[in-house]
Amino acid sequence: MRKEKIVVIQDEGRDKGKAFLLTEMPASKAEKWAMRALLAVARSGVEIPVELVNGGMQALAIIGIRALTSLSFADAEPLLDEAMECVQFIPDHRNQPGVYRKLIEDDIEEVTTRIQLKREVIDLHLGFSITGNPSIQTSGTPVMASSNTSTSPAASAPLSRQARRR
Numbered sequence: 001m002r003k004e005k006i007v008v009i010q011d012e013g014r015d016k017g018k019a020f021l022l023t024e025m026p027a028s029k030a031e032k033w034a035m036r037a038l039l040a041v042a043r044s045g046v047e048i049p050v051e052l053v054n055g056g057m058q059a060l061a062i063i064g065i066r067a068l069t070s071l072s073f074a075d076a077e078p079l080l081d082e083a084m085e086c087v088q089f090i091p092d093h094r095n096q097p098g099v100y101r102k103l104i105e106d107d108i109e110e111v112t113t114r115i116q117l118k119r120e121v122i123d124l125h126l127g128f129s130i131t132g133n134p135s136i137q138t139s140g141t142p143v144m145a146s147s148n149t150s151t152s153p154a155a156s157a158p159l160s161r162q163a164r165r166r
Contacts, residue, residue, distance in 0.1 A: 002026070007120050008093065014109035019093030020117060021100045022086050022124050030125055031056045033082055040075035041067045057125050083121045084114070 002024040009015045025033060034056040042048050046067045052059040060068075068076070088100040089107040108114055 003124055005120065005124050006090070006093070006097075007117065009113055009116070011110070011112060011116075013112070015113040018107070018113070019090040019097075021088045021090055022117070022121055023088070024124055025086060033079065034060055037068060037071075037079055038063075040071050040079070043075065044070040044072065046070055057127075060126065080118055083118050086121045086124070087117050 004024070005022045006019060007022060008019045009017065024030070035054075038048060038052075038055075038059055041063065044067075046063070048059070048063060052063065068079075071079075084103065087103055089103050090097060090100045092099065108117070
């Protein structure tokens, strides 16, 4: 079962209180995503030890996620867009936490929310928080990990298979 995490936005602004379900990519997709990221980092001039070239997400963790900041926008854009495919919107997380859908343009109104969600997606895939928060878990249970997230009983409960199909 792929890892999941629910993020409830706490920052002031138009997205405050909105909830999002983040779901880990399937292994095959994550492997390709990581390989493309590693190759783009290598093209940007960062040296990647030969033994890490086929290391996928683990290699990204080892070389450091900061290496991704050396990418050109042309290389980074498709990777960032693909990361957002892991994010779904929970329209009524207090009353119907198991009901979610693909994002539409108006679900996220703040640039900072998009940046936070991308960071959370990468945290989820690497298995630890790149934001320095030690509370991230790697179970299949949704967790709250960022200082900009909050936990409620409904938000931290595992989603049932029935709820996931909605």
